[in-house]
Amino acid sequence: MSLPEFWFLLIAVLFTGYFVLEGFDFGVGMLMPIIGRGSEVKKRVVLNTIGPVWDGNEVWLLTAGGAMFAAFPEWYASLFSGFYLALLLILVGLIVRACAIEWRGKIHDDRWRRWCDIGIGLGSWIPAIAWGLAFGNIVHGVKLNAHKQIEGNLFDLLNPYSLLAALTTLLLFLLHGAVFISLKTGNEVRDDAQRLVRILFAPTAIVVAAFGLWTQLAHGKGWTWIPLVLAVIGLVLAGLAATQGRDGWAFTGTALTIAAATVLLFGSLFPNVLPSTIDSAFNLTVDGRGGTVSASSTHYTLVVMSWVAVAMVPIVLIYQAWTYWVFRKRLTVEQIPPSIGLSLTDTASK
Template sequence: MELTTVWFVVIAFLWTSYFFLEGFDFGVGMLLPVLGRDDVERRVVINTIGPVWDGNEVWFIVAGAATFAAFPEWYATLFSGFYLPLLAILLALIIRGVAFEYRGKRDDARWRSRWDKAIFWGSLVPAFLWGVAFANMVRGVPLDADHEYAGTLADLLSPYALLGGLTTLILFVLHGAVFLALKTSGTIRFRARRIADLAVVAAIAAGGSFLLITQVQYGKPATWLTAAGAAAGLLLAGAANRRGREGWAFIGTGAAIVLAVATLFTALFPDVLPSTLGSGSLTTANAASSDYTLTIMTWVAAVFTPIVMIYQGWTYWVFRKRISTSQIPVKRPVP
C-alpha cells in the first residue's frame, strides 16, 4: 500500500475518533439547558465530561496537524475555501473551553447562566458546521486549475451540505443523551433516556436520508455496507435504550458515527477534495507531501498513537462510575 493511501486512512481514523469522542461532548453541551433543571443538575451534566472533554479535543488537533503535514495542499485549500465555517468552529470551541473553566469561578447565578449559554452554543455550532464541512468535501467545491477555491460562502450551503450538518447535529445529541444515561443515575438518567428515544427517530430520518443521497450520488459498492452498518447501529441504540441497556445503546450510537464517517471517507477516496468545475480536484497523489516526510510521520505515528490511546483509555476507566446529584455538595451562603 502506498504511503499516501496509508495516511489517508490514518487521517480518516483520527477524524473518526474525534467525532466519536467529541460527539458526545457536543451532545452533552447541547443538552445542558434541557436536562439541567437547576444548578446542581447542571453541575452533574457538566461533570460527566469534565475529566475527558479536553482530552477528546486532542484528536481534533492531531487530525488537523496530520492533514497539514501529510496533505498540505488539502489543508491549505480547506482553510482558504472553508475559512468562515472553520473560523466559526474554532471560536466556538475556544468559547466553550473557557466556559467550562470559568463557570464555577464565581458563586453567582447570572454568571453561571451566561457560561451555560456559552457551553450550549459552543457545542451546537461545531456539531452543525462539521457536518456541513464534510458534506462539502464529499460533494466537491469549485476549485480552479491551481487548486484554489473559486466559490463563495453560498456554495458551501447547498441542501446536501445543510442536511449533513443537521445529521451530525442530531447524531451528537443522541450520542450525548445516551452517554448521559450511561454516566448518571436518578432523574437525569431517565430524562436522558427519554430524549434519546426521541433523538434516535430523528437521527434515523435525517441520517438515513443523508447517507442514502451520499450513496446514490457519490458512493461506492463498499459504502453500502458501511451505510447499512450505521443504520443498524442506530436501531441497536434505540432498542437498547428502551430496555435500559445504556452500554449497548452507547455502542450503537458510537458504531453509527464511526460507520457514517467511514462512509464519507470511503466515498471520497482517492480524492481528498473534488472540484465541481471539472478540473483542479485534489487527490491523495497531488496533495501529498514527499515520501520522505510521510515515512518519518509513519514512524512517529506508530510510536505515539498507541500511547495516546492507552492513556485516554486509562482516563475513561478511572472516571467510569456513575454520578448523581447526591454527590454534588450544596453551596451554602457564608453567615
C-alpha cells in the same frame, strides 16, 4: 498500500475518533440547559459527565489537523482558505466552550453561570452543525480552480446535500450525548436523559437514513454499502437497547453509527481529498492519480511521520482508554458537593 493512502486512512481514523468522542461532548453541551432546567445541581451533574474527558477528546482534532497539514499540505491549504469562515466559526465555538467549561465554577454568581451556560451551548451547537456542513461540501465537491483555490463564498457551501449533512451531525450528536448522559448518570438525571433519547431517536434515524442513502447513491462505491449498513445496525441497536435500559449497548450503537457514517464519507471521498465541481482534472487526490493534482507531501516527509505515528499513537490510545476506565462510574445529584450561591430549590433537591 502506499504512504499517501496510509496517511489518508490515518486521518480518517483520527476524524472518526474525534466525532465519536467529541460528538457526545457536543451533545452534552447542547442538552445541559434542557436536562438541568431549573436546577443548578442537575446542570453540574450533566457537565461533570464530560469533565474529565472533554479536553482529551479535542486532542483527536488537533492531531487530525496536524496530520492533514503535514501529510497533505495542498489539501490543508485549499480547505482552510476556502472554508475559512466556516472553520473560524468552529474554532471560535470551541474556544468559547472551553473557556465557559473551565471558568463556570470560578465565580459563584447566578448571572456568571448563565453566561457560561450560553457559552457552553453555543460552543456545542455551532461545531455540531458546522462540521456536517464542512464534510458535506468536502464529499460533494467545491469550486476548486486550476490554482487550487476555492471560488465563491460561504453561501455557496449551503447546498441541499451539505445542509442535510449538517442536520445529520446535529441530530446524531444530540442523540449520542443523550445516551452518554443516560450511561453516566443515575436517578432523575438519567430518567430525563432517557426521555430525550426516546424523543430524538425517530427523527435522527430518518435523517441519517436519508443522508446515508444520498451519500451512497451519489458518491459511494461498492464497498461503502458496508459502513452504511453498519450505521443502520448501530441505530437499531441503540434504539432497542435504550428501550430496555441497556445504556452501555445504546452508547455502543450510537458510537457505531457515527463511526460508520464517517467511514462512509471518507470512503466515498477516496481517492480524492477535495473534488472540484469545475473540472475533475482540478481534483486534489492522495497521490495525483489519473492526471489529477497530488495533495501529498514528499516521500521522505511521510516516512518520518509514519515512524512517529507508530511510536506515539498507541501511547495516546492507552492513556485515553485508562482515563475513561478511571472515571467510569455513574454520577448522581447526591454526589455533587454544595457550592456557594446554590438556590434553596437546588439545596432541597440535593
